[in-house]
Amino acid sequence: MKASVLSFRAAVLFVIVGMAWGIVMAVSQDHAAMPAHAHLNLLGWVSLFLFGIYYHLHPAIDRGRLAAIQAWVWIVGTAILTVGVGLVRTGTESGEPIAAAGSIIVFADILLFAWLVFRPAESAAARSALPAE
Template identity: 40%
Template sequence: MKIKVDSPHGTVWLRLAAVYFVAGVWLGIYMGASGDRSLYPVHAHLNLLGWVSMALFGILFRKFPAMGASPLAQAQFWLYNLGLPALMLAVTAIHRGYRGLEPLAGVASVVLGVAVLLFAVNVFRNAGN
């Protein structure tokens, strides 16, 4: 079976990475202009977990199409893309004084952690195929 080299799964990750890159940069601009740096953890996570990690997922899924074709990729995609926005909203609220959302941040972190584990398993099983 021949797998298409230009994995649409990789393209989706790259497009999402671009969205998070824009969000992270504009949050940084807002913080710099306003002098309010209280959301620096959100800014950092948008850039690292959103822009950088998603771009790397996309590049790797395009480079190793077997990774994108794996059922692990589908589970990773949904867990990551449900966990990351939930974490960003929770961390934003927490840094704005709404400490009641700390459990949501914890659950979202675990969801992201599981997605990352799935990605790692996928790398070991399918990278290079």
């Protein structure tokens, strides 16, 4: 699956969960988990959808294995970070290392995305021309 398709599909699934969570918070009037809801929506919906747009605009990168890895790592990191922040904000201190692990994963992954954006365009184009990719 192309990285853009993966990003768009995962982003839509994340925002369905994120919006449902927002409705639950609003109805229950318990906003304790608000930072987790915010991170789920901003990392899982907004950022992932933006990655998808970037990859769609750059087909040579979109077809590459690294872009798919970047999208998958972001998906996993977002889920881990959201669970960790949610646990911490609802009073479970053991969520701290989970939140820390998630934050390191997404930070490392944004560095990978930066590398994909900054690496020379010819290099990506040459890779896409290889039959193996």
